[in-house]
Amino acid sequence: MSPFRSLNKMSLARREALAGYAFVVPWIIGFLIFTIGPMLASLYFSFTKYNIIDPPQWVGLANYERAFSGIWDAVRTGDSRQFGDPLFWKALQVTIYYASIALPLNLGFSFFLAVLLNQNVRGINIWRTIFFLPSIIAGVAVTLLWVRILNPRVGVLNPFLKDVIGIQNPPGWLAAPEWAVPALVIMSLWGVGSSMIIYLAGLQGVPTDLYDAAKVDGANAWQRFWNITFPMMTPVLFYNLVLGMIATFQYFTQVYVATSSSIAGLGSPQHSTLFYNIYLYQNAFRYFDMGYASTLAWILFIIVLLLTALIFRSSDAWVYYEGQLRGRNL
């Protein structure tokens, strides 16, 4: 019997389902080969000693032990040198420090811009374009631009801080260990345009009858924002928070560009910009320790997974979906 004839005998729903699967098969094949495959391979490598040129050597949990050994001694004595791999913890610390500043700032600043750009003023489309444009410029170009802006000798920021604001000793930014991460945070604000656009779309989806009703009830602008706009935007905030958190933990390009040309190398000065992915890269492509680099990748994956799960779990308490009563769906 012809396969086409049996296809004709199927119900429409089943045929549509088959067509759907046929369309997604190329993606699934690609996902299995190019994502799941390398992930499983790296999981295997994380239990090996592997330098590419020689076959991987099974070492069990040794790589994981290396990352976490000495943790109790270090905590007990307060001496970071007690860690089996102090740079692993340094890298984690730098990344969390950056994430704890950059993530809230980016979320807040992009939301603030979106609220401003949601006003009904003349030339609003031009303003929206202006604020969105920087986010489409490639990371490398933006970083080079900011490295120049932040340079204390030839950049424009410090003369502004000194002559206009009146700060007598402006920071050394990327050359000063204590200011390098804040400098990168400032750089990150340049790219808020993409989350701003998502907020803006969300803001335009807030039903106007809610505002009308609130006005009738005598709510002022702040009350309308806090009791209508903000709750209605929490799903968008939630979305941006999850994506932003993942992105900050994978931070790499900007710091790579900003520090790789320095003779002191990646993560300089004084390991102040040794982000997790920079350390992972060093282990893989500078020390050729692919086994340990794979371990670091999996540890990062688990950290991000746990944080994402935590955000999802907490969302019940602060994310409001239209048509939902707290605790149950209508």
Next chain:
Amino acid sequence: MKTKLLKLFALFAMASMLLAACSGIAATQAPAEKAKVVIFVGFGTGTDPDQVAAQEALAKKFNDSHEDIEMEFLIVPNEEATERFLAMVSGDNAPQLVGPHGTSTIARFKEYWEDITPYIQKDNYDLSDFYGPATTINKYPDLDAGLPLGLYPSFLFYNKDAFDAAGLAYPTHDYTDTSWNIDALKEMAMQLTLDASDNTANDAGFDASSIKQWGYADTWTDMRGQLTMFGAADQGRPTTDDYKTATFNAPERVFGFRWLHDGVWRDHFIPDANGQAAIDSTGADPFGSGQVAIWYSHTWFMSEGLNELPFAFDIAPLFYNQDGERIARIHADLFTMSKNAKNKDAAWEVMKWLVAPEQIVDVCKIYGCLPARKSTEEAYLNFLKERYPTIDHDVIFQAIDYLDNPHHEGWVPEWGKVNDTLNNVLSILYSDSEADVQAVMDQGNEDVQKILDEYWANQ
């Protein structure tokens, strides 16, 4: 319909078989395939457009004169070189030759190179024409990395206009003049350091935040390189000769670190991290920017557009150190053979051809190195005289006698980790004005020792 489809399929299958059979005949009749030798260029010099064109011409010259081997240059941008090379190796497609590259890349990838000792022995290859250092710098007990191609001795480049403006005599070109020492350099460099109001670093009103010209810099090398000239027993190697004990905090290196730190933060004749970034942001090299009056570097720096500089310049020997010793770093380039490559015999033939007396001068002209063969010294000197007529060429050749041994980029266990650890110390030098020099060096030594201990524990 079904029959038609079957017929079409049968026709297609027959046509396929016929084509396959014909191609088989063609293959057996064709001349034997040439052994391909891919030369991976990207770890060092060789990626500029004019160099690429010159390399293509070189490949054509080789291919026209060899029937059994085909040479091909694979040009890879420097920033992608490591990833591309590792991908090729892991994909069982290792390039036959890699280079030209220097001691650092050879040390960093030490396990990836083929030891050419058996090839040298098999051919009874004569090494006597090479300068002594060229044959030893990249040679280890378990690895002779390749036939020497070129040397890059080091010396000082100085801006004659800056000296004239300061009313200073130029540094001596006499290698035997021991008065040209670390103190003389410092005194000279401070007079050449100028702030925005043209005050020198010696003047009372000198403003260190507005320096427009620094007296001296050696900032294009890493921590090991910058401390080599100060003459610790292990010179460029921060360990004992059995590689088991760290010696980074040797007194000579501590002195050197303090001298450099004072030069940056107290005497201001060396640019700090911000100063270096400011120079970089001009898009020029430190010397070419006109912001560094005396610049310590190697012959490879001569390819940085020296002839287009808007000021007069010359070269001088490196100064004597605090102990009256002169240790002038040297770099040595060669082509290495990948351990996992196919066609290794053909690669050996290409390696020999590239450094043969007939080619080596032309090859070195491409890469800016001084040919490693003594017999070609005059030919290369003539080239230098023609290309750089205003400089003292003797300074270049004499510098070879003062090379660093052990080498500042030579192999140590966990080469990348040790160098990154020490470069973290380097970042303290240029970014921390209050650093406790002895404590910083001791900590660096402790960190290196930990890396060595871990390495040996796993052997």
